[in-house]
Amino acid sequence: xxxxxxxxxxxxxxxxxxxxxxxxxxxxxxxxxxxxxxxxxxxxxxxxxxxxxxxxxxxxxxxxxxxxxxxxxxxxxxxxxxxxxxxxxxxxxxxxxxxxxxxxxxxxxxxxxxxxxxxxxxxxxxxxxxxxxxxxxxxxxxxxxxxxxxxxxxxxxxxxxxxxxxxxxxxxxxxxxxxxxxxxxxxxxxxxxxxxxxxxxxxxxxxxxxxxxxxxxxxxxxxxxxxxxxxxxxxxxxxxxxxxxxxxxxxxxxxxxxxxxxxxxxxxxxxxxxxxxxxxxxxxxxxxxxxxxxxxxxxxxxxxxxxx
Amino acid sequence: xxxxxxxxxxxxxxxxxxxxxxxxxxxxxxxxxxxxxxxxxxxxxxxxxxxxxxxxxxxxxxxxxxxxxxxxxxxxxxxxxxxxxxxxxxxxxxxxxxxxxxxxxxxxxxxxxxxxxxxxxxxxxxxxxxxxxxxxxxxxxxxxxxxxxxxxxxxxxxxxxxxxxxxxxxxxxxxxxxxxxxxxxxxxxxxxxxxxxxxxxxxxxxxxxxxxxxxxxxxxxxxxxxxxxxxxxxxxxxxxxxxxxxxxxxxxxxxxxxxxxxxxxxxxxxxxxxxxxxxxxxxxxxxxxxxxxxxxxxxxxxxxxxxxxxxxxxxxxxxxxxxxxxxxxxxxxxxxxxxxxxxxxxxxxxxxxxxx
Numbered sequence: 164x165x166x167x168x169x170x171x172x173x174x175x176x177x178x179x180x181x182x183x184x185x186x187x188x189x190x191x192x193x194x195x196x197x198x199x200x201x202x203x204x205x206x207x208x209x210x211x212x213x214x215x216x217x218x219x220x221x222x223x224x225x226x227x228x229x230x231x232x233x234x235x236x237x238x239x240x241x242x243x244x245x246x247x248x249x250x251x252x253x254x255x256x257x258x259x260x261x262x263x264x265x266x267x268x269x270x271x272x273x274x275x276x277x278x279x280x281x282x283x284x285x286x287x288x289x290x291x292x293x294x295x296x297x298x299x300x301x302x303x304x305x306x307x308x309x310x311x312x313x314x315x316x317x318x319x320x321x322x323x324x325x326x327x328x329x330x331x332x333x334x335x336x337x338x339x340x341x342x343x344x345x346x347x348x349x350x351x352x353x354x355x356x357x358x359x360x361x362x363x364x365x366x367x368x369x370x371x372x373x374x375x376x377x378x379x380x381x382x383x384x385x386x387x388x389x390x391x392x393x394x395x396x397x398x399x400x401x402x403x404x405x406x407x408x409x410x411x412x413x414x415x416x417x418x419x420x421x422x423x424x425x426x427x428x429x430x431x432x433x434x435x436x437x438x439x440x441x442x443x444x445x446x447x448x449x450x451x452x453x454x455x456x457x458x459x460x461x462x463x464x465x466x467x468x469x470x471x
Numbered sequence: 472x473x474x475x476x477x478x479x480x481x482x483x484x485x486x487x488x489x490x491x492x493x494x495x496x497x498x499x500x501x502x503x504x505x506x507x508x509x510x511x512x513x514x515x516x517x518x519x520x521x522x523x524x525x526x527x528x529x530x531x532x533x534x535x536x537x538x539x540x541x542x543x544x545x546x547x548x549x550x551x552x553x554x555x556x557x558x559x560x561x562x563x564x565x566x567x568x569x570x571x572x573x574x575x576x577x578x579x580x581x582x583x584x585x586x587x588x589x590x591x592x593x594x595x596x597x598x599x600x601x602x603x604x605x606x607x608x609x610x611x612x613x614x615x616x617x618x619x620x621x622x623x624x625x626x627x628x629x630x631x632x633x634x635x636x637x638x639x640x641x642x643x644x645x646x647x648x649x650x651x652x653x654x655x656x657x658x659x660x661x662x663x664x665x666x667x668x669x670x671x672x673x674x675x676x677x678x679x680x681x682x683x684x685x686x687x688x689x690x691x692x693x694x695x696x697x698x699x700x701x702x703x704x705x706x707x708x709x710x711x712x713x714x715x716x717x718x719x720x721x722x723x724x725x726x727x728x729x730x731x732x733x734x735x736x737x738x739x740x741x742x743x744x745x746x747x748x749x750x751x752x753x754x755x756x757x758x759x760x761x762x763x764x765x766x767x768x769x770x771x772x773x774x775x776x777x778x779x780x781x782x783x784x785x786x787x788x789x790x791x792x793x794x795x796x797x798x799x800x801x802x803x804x805x806x807x808x809x810x811x812x813x814x815x816x817x818x819x820x821x822x823x824x825x826x827x
Contacts, residue, residue: 201617241805250816251808254556254617258755259804265752266797273792380794385625392618431633438622445614452613468475 170299172416177308180412182207182366182374182383184311186390187397187404188318189362194394195322196355197335197462198246201257203363204387205264206238210367212272215378219280228307228368235364236357238264243356247349250466261387269380282376283307283369307369314362319401331355335460338467348467363387385438392441396448398458407444414440475816482814489810490760490767494774496806497799504798510789518788519781529780531666535738536776538668539564539730539747541675543754544772545682546723548763552686553695554702555719559605559620560727561751562627563598567728568735569631570597572650572742575657576639582656590657590736591729598728599721601627606720610713616720624751635744650742659737671733676769678726683765691718727751748779749797756804775800 186203193200213234218227242260245251283305291302321328333341334351342348370386371378389411397403418433426433449455498516505515523529543560550557557563571594578586601623608614632648641651659669686692695715698705705712734746757775761768782796 245805245808249809249812251811255759255804256808258558259801259808262752262756262797263801263805266794266799266801269794270792270798273794385622388618388621392622395615395618429633429637431629431636435626435629438625441622442608442614442619445618446608446612449613449615455613 167296167299168420170296172413172420173300174303175416175419176409176412177304178374178412179415180408181308181311182369182386183390183393183408183411184405185314185362185366185369186387187393187408188311188314188401189359189366190390190394191397191399191401191404192318192322192331192362193355193359194399194463195335195460196331196352197338197460197465197467198243198352198356199253199257199464200239200242200260200356200359201254201391202238202242202260202264202387203359203390204383204385205261205268206235206360206363207367207370207383207387208264208268208381209238210235210364211371211382212268212275212367212378213364214368215275215280215371216271218372219275219278224281224283224372227372228365231364231368232361233364235360235362235367237360239356239360239363240353242360243353246466247352247356250468253464253466265381272378272380275378276380278377280372280376283373305373307365307373310365315401315405322401327351327354332460335462338462338465342467342469348469352467363390366390389437389441392445395455396444398448398455399460400458410444411437411440475812476819477816478814482817485810485814486762489814490762490771490807492810493760493803493806496810497803500802500806501799504795508791510791515785515789518784520777522784522788523777523780527663527665531663531668532780533773533776534668534672535666536779537772538672538675538733538737539750540754540757540772540775541769542671542678542726542730542733543723543751544757544761544768545675545678545765546726547754548758548761548765548768549682549685549692549695549722550719551699551758552763553699553715553719555716556617557602557605557620557720557723558617558755559602559624559751560723560754561747561749562620562624563601563724563727564731564734564747564751565624565627565631566601567594567598567731568742568746569627569634569731570594570600570728571732572639572735575653575736576650580651580654582654584656586657587659587736590732594728594732594736595725596728598724598726598731600724601728602720602724603717606717609716616716620720631742631746632744635742639742641741648744652741653736657736658740659733667738669733669737671729671737674729674733679765679769686765695719727754753779753800756800759804760807774803778803 186207190200190203210231214227214231217230218224238260242256245256246253285303285305288302292298322332330346331351334348338348367383370382393404393407396407415437418436421428421433502512505512524533543564547557547560571590574590574593575586604623605616605619608619609616635648635650639650641649659671662668662670662672698712698715735742739746753775757768757771761771778796778799782793785791785795786793
């Protein structure tokens with residue numbers, strides 16, 4: 164049944180959406196705590212190179228993913244230290260993080276350019292994957308893809324049901340109040356930023372070890388920024404992040420199938436689709452400024468210092 | 472215990488000192504990186520920071536690379552001051568180059584004295600057009616200009632790739648993805664013999680002066696400054712933000728477009744798939760390191776240009792990847808942001824009484 168083109172398109176959509184889900188859910192939690200980290204693209208690239216380098220040299224992709232998470236967290240700690248402890252401008256610091264990540268990853272990844280790596284294997288569950296239609300559609304992905312769904316439920320539960328999740332939201336809405344009633348604002352923000360870093364790290368690792376199993380300079384090609392746009396598109400709601408990511412995954416996949424459909428459009432124009440779609444979707448969502456303001460965490464992007 | 476204490480007034484001395492502190496910290500980190508990589512740090516420094524400037528040609532190269540950085544950063548700074556975050560200068564630079572090239576290719580290879588001015592105008596307009604899109608989307612649809620201007624960078628890069636591989640490819644070019652070479656009258660005049668510095672550097676210097684005049688002496692500049700520092704006060708005073716957004720994006724887009732045209736009609740001499748090693752992004756760092764001040768930006772772009780040249784030297788003489796340039800650039804910005812803390816705060820050693 165894998166020859167069925169519709170199944171194939173849906174499957175590649177899920178595969179293409181996975182890194183966006185990780186990066187956007189991570190950023191969602193960060194922003195819920197009132198911190199805007201524009202460094203997602205940089206953290207993803209560092210995650211991608213870390214996973215590739217460690218995975219290739221140790222032969223263990225699991226270690227590679229751990230390294231990616233560690234690298235993403237370290238990157239996010241630089242950002243957290245500057246914005247939370249030193250009170251720097253979040254926009255400027257996030258841009259710096261991305262520029263730094265692009266430079267550092269291409270520097271560190273130099274020895275690995277052009278080297279092949281065995282990609283993360285797909286789980287081929289014996290009985291389930293043999294079910295017609297549903298088998299190939301649902302049961303033939305690798306663990307990281309399933310992990311993205313688990314992550315979605317975890318984030319959803321965390322933000323709505325857990326004590327720390329509610330605290331995170333409180334810190335994002337009214338850090339002053341949270342501080343006044345004795346809650347550790349800086350600590351919550353650090354935790355949220357580190358979670359975002361870890362998720363971006365995994366998103367990057369997925370790019371270099373699963374989606375296209377190799378390391379190429381700047382290989383995230385804007386996915387970190389698309390993830391940021393997804394958070395706005397989702398109006399800070401996890402379910403919409405998930406749906407939005409599949410929408411974008413679908414757009415990305417369209418370009419691969421365009422030729423097959425007999426569309427005679429230059430490949431460059433097809434490659435523009437995800438970026439164009441991001442702009443169009445942002446326009447549709449932001450058209451009514453009030454809706455965005457209603458859902459946006461009130462303290463998003465604003466530094467908090469207890470003595471001020 | 473160390474504590475941060477807010478200064479009653481921002482420290483002017485620190486404002487000037489922090490870029491220097493950042494530069495020194497970047498150099499020290501560079502030393503460490505060279506040591507870790509097993510290079511002799513003294514030799515590496517020599518290669519990275521002294522060697523590029525050893526000759527007249529080298530100094531010319533410094534000014535040549537300063538030009539696009541300076542043009543882009545001056546434009547960006549105008550917006551940053553008013554909280555308009557155009558980070559798509561790289562895309563505007565590319566479209567400027569495309570527009571100018573388009574004019575040259577459309578006219579053909581007949582000599583004409585108006586073709587170069589027409590290319591310059593097209594370059595500026597091209598950059599403006601590309602920047603007008605985020606301006607329109609922000610003012611009409613409240614769409615965040617950071618994301619839209621950045622998405623447009625990728626679109627511009629793909630547009631460039633399509634043109635050089637397709638319609639604008641030189642039929643006599645042995646199938647290389649590039650346009651025909653520009654004729655002599657389509658190239659910007661060289662300023663000094665023996666170097667590659669062209670007249671675009673003069674335009675960039677003029678823009679330094681114009682930019683200083685705009686922010687210090689004009690009402691539009693004042694309005695934008697107020698909008699950046701105190702958005703609420705600006706609204707109260709009736710300084711419409713839409714006008715600021717348009718102005719900031721058009722100025723920075725035009726300057727970036729000029730920078731792009733300056734590259735293809737300057738050192739490159741034709742349209743190629745790769746026309747910028749990320750000048751538009753590096754310009755963001757230049758704008759900050761230069762304190763968003765025209766003269767500061769001039770100094771910062773000289774430093775950043777040196778980092779590019781040093782990176783090239785390091786690649787040739789030390790077998791280090793030129794990506795080390797990007798690493799230094801990012802470090803510089805981090806250190807600057809960190810050092811800026813001391814503009815508004817000072818460190819106090821305080822004994823804490825009772826439980827913390």
